[in-house]
Amino acid sequence: xxxxxxxxxxxxxxxxxxxxxxxxxxxxxxxxxxxxxxxxxxxxxxxxxxxxxxxxxxxxxxxxxxxxxxxxxxxxxxxxxxxxxxxxxxxxxxxxxxxxxxxxxxxxxxxxxxxxxxxxxxxxxxxxxxxxxxxxxxxxxxxxxxxxxxxxxxxxxxxxxxxxx
Numbered sequence: 262x263x264x265x266x267x268x269x270x271x272x273x274x275x276x277x278x279x280x281x282x283x284x285x286x287x288x289x290x291x292x293x294x295x296x297x298x299x300x301x302x303x304x305x306x307x308x309x310x311x312x313x314x315x316x317x318x319x320x321x322x323x324x325x326x327x328x329x330x331x332x333x334x335x336x337x338x339x340x341x342x343x344x345x346x347x348x349x350x351x352x353x354x355x356x357x358x359x360x361x362x363x364x365x366x367x368x369x370x371x372x373x374x375x376x377x378x379x380x381x382x383x384x385x386x387x388x389x390x391x392x393x394x395x396x397x398x399x400x401x402x403x404x405x406x407x408x409x410x411x412x413x414x415x416x417x418x419x420x421x422x423x424x425x426x
Contacts, residue, residue: 294323294347296372297354299400301325304422312338316422323347324354345370355383376400380408390414 304316308331316329327343341360348355353371360366369383378398385392398408404424409416 290352291372291375293352293354293371296375296378297325297345297347297370299403299406300345303425304406305425306420306422308420309333314420314422318345351386353386356380 298320300318301320302318304314304318306314306316308314312331312333314329314331316327318325318327321344324344324346327345329341329343330337331339339360341358343356343358345354345356347353351369353369356368356370358366358368367383368380369386370378370380372378376399379389379395380398381389381392381395385395389395393413395411396408397411398406400406406422408420408422410418410420
């Protein structure tokens, strides 16, 4: 009887100890829908000499819709529309990107922390390390975020977006 009680006590102790360890190491899931709200608003990014991108994101359901234009010296050189929608199965946002005159592109975007996000073609989300092109971004403040374009795992360009008031 003593042996059974002792064995039971050890089993309960091990069970409690391993549950405690799991609780300490599990990370809270990021609320992708709330974090994406950081993108709402009118943003401006200077991408080159006399070349500017204006990016306007408006809420739409659990996502948002975007109009953006690129202009050089005040002349329109590109315009596009995007629709970002939350995909519950992958816990990521999918974005349909339609640049006028080009075929549609489908991208995936998700936050990896409260301020850092990743963006890549949706076809690469199952194996992000193999993505030929991806973007890593960070919100430096509520009014500024930075995107680094990565091609073949090498950073090639960084862009800074500023919220227009």
